[in-house]
Amino acid sequence: MQWFGPKIKCSPVQCDTPDNPENGKVIYTTKSYNSVVTYECDYGFMIVGSSTRRCGADKKWTGDKPKCKEINCGIPGILYNGWIEGSKTNLYAVIKFRCFDGMTFDGKSEKAVCRFNGTWSEPLPQCYGSFIMHEFLVLLPSLLTIFFSLRQTNMTRDTIIVVIKEINCGSPGHLPNGWLENVDKGTSLADSIIFRCLPNMTLEGDDTSVCQSDGTWSKPLPKCLAPCIVPTIEHGVVNNTKPREKVLHGFQLNVTCDDTFELAFGSVPPTCFNGTWSRYPRCKPARCKELPERPRHGIVIVPKSDHGMKARYRCKDGYKLEGPERTECRFGNWTGEKPICKEVYCPFPGTVPYGRVLLVGNMGMYDYRDYVQKVKNNRQIRYKCDRGFYLVDGPPGATCVA
Template identity: 25%
Template sequence: MGRLSVLPVLLLPLLPVLVLWQLGGARAEGTCPKPERLQNAELSESSREIQDFPPGTKISFICRPGYMRLPGKTLTWTCGADLQWSPKEVFCTPRKCRYPGPLENGYFDATDLTFGSKLTFRCNEGYRLRGKEEISCDIQKEDVGWSGALPYCEIIPCEPPPTIANGEYQERASYVYQSSVTYRCLDVPRGSDPFSLVGTATIHCTSDAHSNGVWSGPPPECRVVKCEDPRVENGRKKYGFGLPYRYNDSVMFECNQGYYMVGADIIICNENSIWNPPKPTCEKITADVCPAPKIHNGVLVPGKPAYSKGESVQIRCNAKCSFPDGSTEVTVTCQEQSSWGPLQHCACEFEGSGSTPVISYGRVIAGQKPSYFVGDFITIECYTGYTLQGEARIQYIGNNQWVPAVPTCQLSGYIIAIICVIVVVVVFLAAFWIYKKFFSQNGSYTVDERCKEICILKANVPDEMEETAQMN
């Protein structure tokens, strides 16, 4: 007990130190934390100088540039007894830039116009942007505004289309996106070979990946195209008898009895004055050779113009076509005396009306029937004086559609020239007759005689009026 009573006496000198330690600890733990940095506001100049925040301390804020005070909201925080700042609510809101107006022939997203937002501009197809692609809502003096002016969208222009030798097109003041030009060949003196337009007649203004105006393709050419008269030994023309043969004119051949064809039966005069594909040949049928069987709505595998005796070939039906037993493939063999034996044909499901296409100034010369199945072919020929534009032989693909597209027949250039000459002659003769009839001194009725009649009528008018008055 003696030792324990001595401890308080020994601790008396340390009492002031313990009291100061306790008070210092209470002050360190009894203040609000230092205010965090706000995005939309900053401490006022007077509040920045405060280093200790015991309960009851008040600090004030001011809105940062680009923000403005919300009406009814206080800019002051108070340190509460719970050592927390209050009221902690948003009191500064971002300022808004003005709506820049609509972008004609373009678009942008204008849902956010507040400080710090950005507008990205895009033009509609066929237009390109002139000005800044992107602007932002920035601080400008004591307010906010856009970092640049509203751009504009201009229609994409093209340079004038290229000129071609011996051809022309209708010129315009300017050429812009989607505008087109159509070329034609110049007329030639009577008796000269006319020019043919080789290539795409019409091109249009379009754009590249950098929104620069470019033409959709190269211009056509005007060439003198004249293919020689094709003749096939042991064969004959089935259609295409009109001479001379110009660009895209076609001829169809067939072999005489006892011969088979090697090559394509239809050839077309191309831009180089050459028949394409080359004209076929007609080979004699011998006892050990079988000409390729003619199969409707199917193909031969392997495909050849003729097969040797004992050689087999597979017949495959086209899509949606089959043999009567439902199979789509059958193998046949070349037999004695150039015979394949009995052959079956592929029957196809009916698709679409399959009616014969209407060919103005032309006709179907091969393959025509009341209705068509998928895979059927027809061959078209133009009347004399008209030129075929497109492929002569087309195939039915269903739903009343043909590939390639149904061709057209256009009036030949030399026919147009003849018509123009006739019109000019008729107009000249009519003008000459009118001149002789009414203006020539040698005519039966001249202008002087007509004037004399009018003068006589005028002189008799008063006399007739006087007689009428006396009768009344």
């Protein structure tokens, strides 16, 4: 008696040793499945991304390794009618806000500190004086901001202060497999550009974009996705196009395989995605969809039912296999004839001088004679000596093992 089938070995999942991020470190105790590692940054740096990752069943750490970015609050902005003291903008750097003479400081604090989250502790204040507002209209399509037109009472007569900045969205970027139209006409406020793709390319996104008042384009850069070449399929045919034809991005193939063959990818159709097929269409020899018919009083062991795989027949105890011991899956069908399991019997064990052989039955024991046939598996016999004799050697009985 033995087990039939592949040997299985289970090993514990172990992820690779995680690397320390630049300007930081990784902390962990184990690398086994479901373990968690924690990332920390050096002083003056802040973590960008998730600070923890977990070891998955695929032996990989979840997510991407975070980065340690130097904490820098940057320039807080322009302080009109004043200036900012201090040139450093890293962690705990201190800047001071100053107003020109004659201007009034309007803010929460005259200084700000760069914090751990990369922002200044205080917002940018304002410096202002006594003004008389004037109506002022500017008809320029490329102006981003008009703060105000004013006349200051303590300045010379009719002094006008106007702060303006031109709106220009700039180039939206490079469009692979395509080009941009109207860029030469300008990229200022209200200018528009048109996105074009090369022949046989599929445009994914909007085909036009307009420069907005905030200096950004109204629509992002689209994509020009490449076509796919229809392959020639051995033992099969494509129903909805021809081999070597170009089909657009998103096209799905309808494939039919020859008899005794089947699609290798199941029922999901191959789809063209930017020049490549999501699944390469292939027809493989068909699997056996049903198990081999088992013989009566027997079993069939089938590890796999793919083409070329083999199954094994076995009979129950007390039966002997007559016919092929194995069958093979060939193009969707099991080969050979089904064997039979024929019942086997134990022969008459012979006589015992000065004793008897007794056959154990349901109602007791009786003399076992040579004319008694078809003694089945697991039947038992007992030896009994005549009066005046005793059993010298050997067991007191036996079991039929067919």
